[in-house]
Amino acid sequence: MTTPERSASAPNIPTVRETGPELAKFDVSSWFGIFLPKSAPAPVVDALNKEIKVFLEREDIKKNIAAMGARTDYGTPQQFSDFVQAETTKFAPSSAGRPADGCELRLRRREEIENPAL
Numbered sequence: 001m002t003t004p005e006r007s008a009s010a011p012n013i014p015t016v017r018e019t020g021p022e023l024a025k026f027d028v029s030s031w032f033g034i035f036l037p038k039s040a041p042a043p044v045v046d047a048l049n050k051e052i053k054v055f056l057e058r059e060d061i062k063k064n065i066a067a068m069g070a071r072t073d074y075g076t077p078q079q080f081s082d083f084v085q086a087e088t089t090k091f092a093p094s095s096a097g098r099p100a101d102g103c104e105l106r107l108r109r110r111e112e113i114e115n116p117a118l
Contacts, residue, residue: 002028009069030070031087033080045077 001007001015004027016026034052036045055061056072065072075083 002026004029007069008066008071031073033084049077 001010001013003015004017006015007013016023016028034048036048053074056074062072
């Protein structure tokens with residue numbers, strides 16, 4: 001599990017963080033969000049956010065999302081914006097072709113992959 005917490009659907013599988021002290025800060029999570037243009041009027045953003053909250057509170061939705069091994073999480077538009085900024089900052093080094101802190105990037109030739117003895 002690459003998330004900080006163990007999965008409710010697989011509680012006996014340890015997280016990457018649990019495998020070694022050097023990975024204590026490891027956190028790579030999949031997430032989904034809804035984005036609007038920056039120019040979207042605040043009343044539109046607020047109305048959509050209110051409906052998303054109602055949707056995520058539905059028991060059938062929670063059940064369907066849990067069945068996929070995921071969980072719902074709700075926040076304000078500002079909290080989501082802050083989260084996206086933090087994720088962008090966290091992965092900026094790796095998206096620029098450099099490994100993120102604590103990660104090692106090792107490129108291997110195709111021959112090495114097909115013949116590990118090389």
